[in-house]
Amino acid sequence: MGDVTVSEPKGRVLIVEDQFLASEFLRIWTEAYGFEVCGIATSADSAIELAKQHKPTHVLMDVRLEGEKDGVDAALAIEGLMNARIIYCTGSSEPSTVKRINSDHPFEILFKPIDAKLLGEALLRP
Numbered sequence: 001m002g003d004v005t006v007s008e009p010k011g012r013v014l015i016v017e018d019q020f021l022a023s024e025f026l027r028i029w030t031e032a033y034g035f036e037v038c039g040i041a042t043s044a045d046s047a048i049e050l051a052k053q054h055k056p057t058h059v060l061m062d063v064r065l066e067g068e069k070d071g072v073d074a075a076l077a078i079e080g081l082m083n084a085r086i087i088y089c090t091g092s093s094e095p096s097t098v099k100r101i102n103s104d105h106p107f108e109i110l111f112k113p114i115d116a117k118l119l120g121e122a123l124l125r126p
Contacts, residue, residue, distance in 0.1 A: 009036035011057035013123070014050055016074060017089065018042040018066045025114065026060050026089065033120045044069035044077070051078045058107075058123060063090040063097060072100050079104075087122050089114050 013035045017023040027037050038054035041047035043066040051059065059078060063071040075086045088101050091112035101109055108122040 007034070010034040010124070012036050012038040012054060013058045013060060014038055014047065014054060014056040014084075015040045015060045016042075016044075016047040016065065016071060017060070017062045018064070019062075022062070022089075022112070022114075025116075026119070029116045029119050030060070030123065032116075033123050035123060041074075043067040044071065044074035047071075047074040048077045048081075051084065052081060055082055056084050058085045058087060060087050060089050060119075063088065063092045063101065072104055075104050075106070087119075089119075 013030045015023050015026050015037060017026060023040050027040065030037055038056050039050035041050050045067060061071040061075050065071055071088065078084055079086065085107040087108045087110065088106050089110050089112065093111055110118055110122060
């Protein structure tokens with residue numbers, strides 16, 4: 001048997017998305033680009049808890065989530081705890097939502113339907 005080379009993941013990604021098919025799409029493509037998915041959250045509170053536990057390098061953040069808080073609330077809390085790159089993956093393109101997202105100074109904003117190539121570019125950008 002030959003030696004199997006296992007490369008280190010390029011980073012740890014927390015996916016925050018309350019729609020199963022959307023989170024699966026993000027998980028599959030994130031792993032295809034060489035990143036480890038360290039957790040999937042469906043609410044802001046669970047996202048914050050998973051971020052504390054796993055200390056992701058990147059967070060793929062939807063805006064509309066289960067519960068009272070939204071993705072911007074979760075992103076602000078996570079950024080207060082660690083230096084993770086927040087990549088918003090949202091279907092919310094109305095000006096008020098985009099303004100609120102931009103006030104958070106995101107690393108990137110991707111609008112649904114997410115293009116896998118653009119996702120890869122955002123994850124791999126130095």
